[in-house]
Amino acid sequence: MNDQNLDNAVPPASTDSLLSSADIEFLLYDWLRVEKLCERERFADVGLLSATMDEEIGGIQLPQTVATACFTWFQSANIATSSYPMLTMANASLLLEYGTDEQIETFVRPETEGRFFGTMCLSEPEIGSSLGDVTTRAVPDPGGDEGTYRVHGTKMWISGGDHELSENIVHLVLARAEGDVPGTKGLSLFIVPKHLVNNDGSLGERNDVVLSGLNHKMGWRGTTNTLLNFGEGTHTPHGSGGAIGYLVGERGKGLSYMFHMMNSARIGVGAGAVALGYHGYLDALRYARERRQGRSDDGRGKDSPQVPIIEHADVRRMLLSSKSYVEGGLGLILYAATLLDESETADTEADRARAALLLDVLTPIVKTWPSVWGLKANDHAIQVLGGAGYTRDHAVEQLYRDNRLNPIHEGTHGIQAKDLLGRKVIMAGGEGLKILVEEMRSTLAEAAAGASWNAESGALAEAIDRVETVTAAVWKSAEPVHALENAWTYLEAVGHTVIAWLWLQQGMAAEAAVRSRGDSALRRGKIAAARYFFVHELPQTGPWFDLVESGPSTFTNLDDTCL
Template sequence: MTEQSKGNGVLTTATESILSAKDIEFQLYDWLKVDELCDRPRFSDHSREVFDSVLEASEELAKERFATHARKSDLNEPRFDGTEVTLIPEIKSALDQFAGIGLLSATMDESVGGIQLPQTVAKACFAWFQAANIGTASYPMLTMGNANLLLEYGTEEQIEKYVVPELDGRFFGTMCLSEPEVGSSLGDVTTKAVPDPQGGDDAFRVHGTKMWISGGDHELSENIVHLVLARAEGDHSGVKGLSLFLVPKYLVNDDGSLGERNDVVLSGLNHKMGWRGTTNTLLNFGEGTHTPAGSPGAVGYLVGERGKGLTCMFQMMNEARIGVGAGAVGLGYHGYLDALRYARDRRQGRPDGAKGSDGEPIPIAEHADVRRMLLSSKSYVEGGLGLILYAARLLDESETADSEAERDRAALLLDVLTPIVKTWPSVWCLKANDHAIQVLGGAGYTRDHDVEQLYRDNRLNPIHEGTHGIQAKDLLGRKVIMKAGAGLQVLLEQMRETLAEAADRSEWSAETAALTSAVDRIESVTAAVWASGDPTAALDNAWTYLEAVGHTVVAWLWLQQGMAAEATVGERGDSAFLRGKIAAARYFFAHELPQTVPWFDLVESGATTFTDLDDSWL
């Protein structure tokens, strides 16, 4: 926890190392009122004390078993000798501990060994691991997403054979979409699945190559459960012809024991800028290295309906997108706290207006430009955490709200916000890592400090699970116009509810007016963009639209956090923390939200700069 100490005659404040427990506590309880979820049947066995104990256990494990090998795993990349992948032993030890305290199944039904923890609390718990060591944390993130998909679409046999061992930490999971020549354009997937009459109605033999598969091979678990997007023989082209198949590294016998090796072969490892603790692989399916059951092809089992593979896969993809946003927040938050700690300790220069070398050097945290970078970073990472936890709260609402209408409304709002939840932290929390390097100066550009690795790790998040451009097209080209704009209307209504509440708070009048204007611009600009009905012209500035709407959404959540902090600032002893929360909210409105004005202007202008550009001019 934050504490003050006297050093060299100057009052300093020691910060937490990788994430702020105080901020998590504030956002969960003072703002999102997550303890009220305990009144609902699914969470009735829980209490704030239970939530706090899981949060504290997560913090302790993340600091003691994940953070402690983050640098070592970065300096010792996975090695492949042609037969096995070697990783540093600390990774498996940490993952065994993670599984051992039940975090893999925490949100899941009691029927599969879960404790039915709210998603909001679980996301806060997992943020500790993402902030501590994103490379190691990716294995459970993928496995939990894999298991959730199978719980939704898998058969009872698939759940018993594959999900239960995943939740025990014995099996890990992946998602296999991309191919060497097919990235995000999934309709062009070439991996094929041929029915296997020897294996039953849902059995197929899979042939093809998958690229960029995180966690695709290792010796960290007994088995790896691959979820592979492929086209069944005879099905039509395009995304509507794709199906999803469960393809294990090792076949599983009826009694749950491991059988023979499936024909899934690691062709090579990709060498990455960051996330080096996570293997990233090129996998060959059905190349003939192994012949399970004496036949060619990798054994795969249909998941869900044939031809509905992409619908199934979106369950895991959307969960992964929120996870990517959360990872960006964790890495940005870690970098911000490193920079804050350094700025309070590092002495350089004198106060503005001092003459020559009069007086002692001051901590660089007292220089205006350093404070600018620290305060902006604080607004990004605390705002980003708020965005993630708000999205998780919507997920809880979509699953447990009292009425079907409330559940549907929450699900619709989460659907609209998902591109923003993935993308906004990937841009702006990465900016916090950039600021951290700048605050440390030349030291930040060396390997002597964490901030350079945190930047490299975070640089992946704008790329995987759908780039900025893809998320922008998803938001403007799909989400805000789906169901005749119903999702956008829900978002606008929620924002205006907050504005109505803020209208009675005179201390937030300037912020309320600014946000009102931005919310109105979302509505008018969206209508203007789609007035012609021409998607080519409408999407020319989709990325700018995403930035503008994302900043407006985060400003809306900052107003909520700011008012929550203002309401409690006189009641608690941690006034410095609460005043810092209010200062970050006011900074965001004064310095960040105004950027949306020219962004909205550009989108509304209908400029077709990129559509009109001939690539020969580049």
């Protein structure tokens, strides 16, 4: 399925007996829409929408680790199409945690059945990540039940905000209830469905939620991205102005509730970045094995046959680095999913709390590191294909365009970096960072039992030491403005350290498997990628840590007239 066809399709404009180009485009759009509806039904019928949920809601209680691994296949096949179920699953998960029994029955159950899709509505046209400045307001509905409000405002950058792929769309809207305090502490969360739902579960009248515009994007074109108006008076449900919304949980706790969905979405973004990077890497690998160009550097004459480009060192460099990024990133995503499982199912409360705290610390890295380095793998894929990669004859250019969104949405690279250095590594007295360091040093102790990874272990030990010392140095005397000035470099350095740790685990596991079960291309590939990461990638953390520790004020003291 080509997402660009959906992006360009328009309704028919001709009444001639012969089909015009506009008619054909509309028919193509309609066919693609029907195909997506069938995909939605198949996805829901096999239980994937509710896979990780409890049996009482129709789920199969699949571990998050397994579900995450399975879902990356869908993200790799078509990231735009997979966004609809990803958002819906995160939406349903939030409501299962904080919604009432009635809200779960009315909205979550149809979501798990694939009949309703979900969104998250945070940003506004002039308010992106600065959510404390949200202007959307909610007024208690005088004619409604307790907890029913009338919502007025505008939301921007809403993925899946309007479409015809589902019977209904369940918007989770961040708004300020009338009379509540300014800032984030005054924000509440409301369910604002596209269509109201009757007591018997059937669809009622149209709610006052209006599509005001579509954002035409560089990539990810199969997911509509919208500007939505709430309560502008286009529709007047129950004979009154304002979109009807239902309060979720308590007033003033909307942002904390929304983070339940946002953190889930951030793991999903990291997984999507890995999937797109992996897809591009595999396309480039296949092309490099088939494409013949140039001759070997071994001194053979010009009359020797051309060789597959995979025999050229620079192509191998790009492929091996890409492999280290995407498979290292996949290890990170699955480790995060494992922590999510442990935070809910570990035997003791202490173990559950430990896993949750470690996941909190890692979440900015889980979202951002694959978004940056998975995109680099897509960049390499275009380069391996050369001029062909820059054309639409191959998928790698679209994969790059799609992946370019991931460093932006669900919190930009810079926002995640400030979250990591400014909040996560110092929260709870630095306990989360302490747990991460303990886990990494535990792997070093395991590696010490053998000799084959001594060099890598030594390099990792130095990087782990720098994580501790640099974090302490940054916060010893620095004001937040100066401490956070180089947060993005800090995230890169800590992220690379974490990935090196995971590669050491994978390398040792692959080596042990060779000893016990024999050699294989898979195991050799893991070992090669692990050693590449330690030789070519981890050394970059030294200068990065040096820069953060020295605390240059390049940007704080910059006169913006110089730019």
